[in-house]
Amino acid sequence: MTKDEFITKGNELLKYSKLIYVGSVDETGFPNIKCMFNLSNENINKIILSTNTSSKRVKQYIKNNKACIYLCDDAKFQAINLTGFIEICSDYASRKALWREGFEMYYPQGINDPDYSVLKFTAKAGNIYSNLSNETFDL
């Protein structure tokens, strides 16, 4: 597989994943996983996700911005693990871009709710598991 084929495959998998798995490293060095909704993402190199500013996850990424995002197609036994960095965006433009109807359930004050933030993930490498083999690419 070439790097371009990997990116195409990753973007395809991302586009059709309603849920994605996001990894962080906590203050005591343990990995943590959280399942998050995937909205508006079509490019594995830059993935944006909404979250609570007060969440454990945000506190973890402020201290350690190393992250991973895992995309999985169970039916095809294909999976991609992306490693990269998370940036916490609290600017209005990022928050508006991700806002969806129904988010009031999580953020009662709407787009300006101080507890609403956006995580921006930038991939630096990716690993694909497919047909019982693994390949890794720098991005």
Add this chain to the structure above:
Amino acid sequence: MTKDEFITKGNELLKYSKLIYVGSVDETGFPNIKCMFNLSNENINKIILSTNTSSKRVKQYIKNNKACIYLCDDAKFQAINLTGFIEICSDYASRKALWREGFEMYYPQGINDPDYSVLKFTAKAGNIYSNLSNETFDL
């Protein structure tokens, strides 16, 4: 929720999870996620999983045995993240306990295939996300 209720909930979630998400920290400090088959596990405190001895995951756990296991019930918006330690077991008893028909696809030489290993996870803490709130317990 009490600690006992957490354990009961976790064991229930584990029992019905065909797939679980396993986290590690790689040599450069990035979290990594892998989806694995859940076989024979009924107790969140000790979870066993089969894997290839030659896999990246095994190399990572030899260097850094801090791990997490994530269990998720998408329909109920409930999820548990367990943090703990992974031990790599290559003894015959552990390998036999986890062996299943069809594993020859992954390990052509059978139970004694040197590429077949068992990971034993011992939880030290757990976090539950349910009804929009988080609770953490020492295990």
